[in-house]
Amino acid sequence: MQGTRNEALVAWLDNHRTTVKELTSLLNTAIYELTGKPGSVNERHVFKLLRGEHKSPNSALRMALQKVTGRTAAELGFVPRGSKKEKPAPAPEDDPLYRRALLAAATAAGVSLAAPPLGGQRPRRLNANDVEVLKAELVAWTTTESTYGGTPELEKRAEDLTDKVIGLQQGNTASARIRSELYTVAAAFSNSAMWAAIDGQRFGPAEYHLDRTIRLAGLSGDPATEFRVWGHASILFRHLDRPTDALAAAERAQASAIARRDPLFSSLAMSRLAVNHAKFGDDRSAMRYVDLAQKALDRADPNRHRPSWVGFYDQAELDHLAMVTRMQLGQWAAAERHAHRSLAYLRPDLKRNSALVHAHLAVAQLGQRDLEQAIGTAQNIPEGMMRHARVRGLLDGFTEQVIVLAPRNSEVRDWRARYRTVVE
Structure with a gap:
């Protein structure tokens, strides 16, 4: 049956750099968390959703789509079954779907991941499928955080998943490549916990997560992971009123290999450097970095494959950081212009x-x-x-x-x- 392509769902996949395979895994995980039963969504089903051939998902799939994307079925272009109108997603503390999913997260993740072997059992050899399951969970976490912000529940969920990945490594065997990828995922979850704590203004726990993340990022050897660690460290130090440390961490991120190779990462690093220079009242350096950040973003290839966590950075976020930079300098009219631009581009x-x-x-x-x-x-x-x-x-x-x-x-x-x- 022919249908009209679901542009809203296609755009969500593009904006979050998520594949059909990853979305399928996310939906099945969400259905398990919501119902206690394994999801049965397959890639063919997802392609039908994207092509507009299936416009009225059942209630379990509809709730899973809302949980994964943070949007209602109507916002995703689907026609809800029955006569009840879809309601916008509420605030986290008022959202039973959000809370239920988080309470079940540890159990659901435990089903997906291999447990360490018991005494007398032979260790299992970990493979790429184990990494993919964890990456799908990370995409789900990132999507929820993007909608609600860094709640304490999300911080705890990321911390528990970090522990689980570390335990998975210690109790089983893996090739050097898989081991590195698992350390990358563990660092990503630990970094996510740190960011949730920063976003929630819980700076004591954030410092603990920072120390752990630096160790895991070093073991991973992944340039994008190290970039993310130092970028968030800069933000944390700024909140702790340690501007010199904040600037040093931002410079460390800007000097990373991934920032030299990819203009998008370079743009993000320079946007943050602008904020840090503004904190010192150095308007000349701050404005220079805002200009360089814009030029780098203009050069960045939007179709290049990147980690899912960097999907937040776009023109809207650049203008957001430029706005913060202007406000640090007391340039209120210019800050207002950047704010309006950010809102115009914001997803x-x-x-x-x-x-x-x-x-x-x-x-x-x-x-x-x-x-x-x-x-x-x-x-x-x-x-x-x-x-x-x-x-x-x-x-x-x-x-x-x-x-x-x-x-x-x-x-x-x-x-x-x-x-x-x-x-x-």
């Missing part, structure tokens, strides 16, 4: 990023004394995302500033009342 599934950009935009507008516009921008942030740690940190400062600026203004009083209701 709709990145709800946490959208909330962050809106919060920064509100601060930039307030910096120009545009009180009414700033409050209106802040009001556009979904209440569930107002409670996200980084978003709340920005809005706490924003609220203090508007009260100081216009304590008797009715809009300020209304905003203060609403914000307190949401976050307290």
Whole structure:
């Protein structure tokens, strides 16, 4: 049966650099987590979804698609069965599907991965299939984090999976190539745990994850993994008010082999360097790196195969980091321009990023004394995302500033009342 190609699902695969094989594995894992029964989706079924030949998935597959992609069935171009209208995905703490999936994650991963041998049993030789199962789990984690941000549950899930991969290595045998790939995956999960902690403003645990990730990344020998470690280390050091360490870590990422080979990684490194130079008030260096980052991104091949975790970096993220750079320098009008550009390019599934950009935009507008516009921008942030740690940190400062600026203004009083209701 002929159908109209499902452009929404095709775009999601392209944006997340996910293959049909990986999506099939993710959907079957999600169905198991949701129902307790193994999924039976195959690649042929996924191709039918992509070609538009299957427009009304059953309830289990529909929920699995929403869990994996962070979008509703309607947003993915499917026609829901029955008369009930699909609802947008709620905030993490209000999302039973999210919580159920995370509570079952350790069990589900345990089914997929080989356990270390018991006493007297011969070790199993690990192979590429074991690596692929883990990579599919990493894609699922990245997708969920991109939607909800670094929740404590996601941090714990990534930490548990790191432990599982390490245990898998210790109790079985593998070739040098498979062993290196497993260390790469372990480092990716540990790095993901570190990022979730940073994003949630839990800096003590983030430092623990950093030390562990550096060790695993070194054992992996993978340039992209080492790049990611130092990039996140730079962000962590900046939050810890260690600007010199933050700059050194960002420079280490920029000097990595992957940044020399791939303009996209080079662009990301230079965008972060711009933020770090702005922290020192060095506007000349900061603006130079913003310009270099844009030129490098313009050269990057969008179809080049890259790790799934770097899928977040695009024009929207470059403008987001340029906006932060401008705000560090007090250049509020320029920051606002970058914020609007970021929102124009931002993928709709990145709800946490959208909330962050809106919060920064509100601060930039307030910096120009545009009180009414700033409050209106802040009001556009979904209440569930107002409670996200980084978003709340920005809005706490924003609220203090508007009260100081216009304590008797009715809009300020209304905003203060609403914000307190949401976050307290």
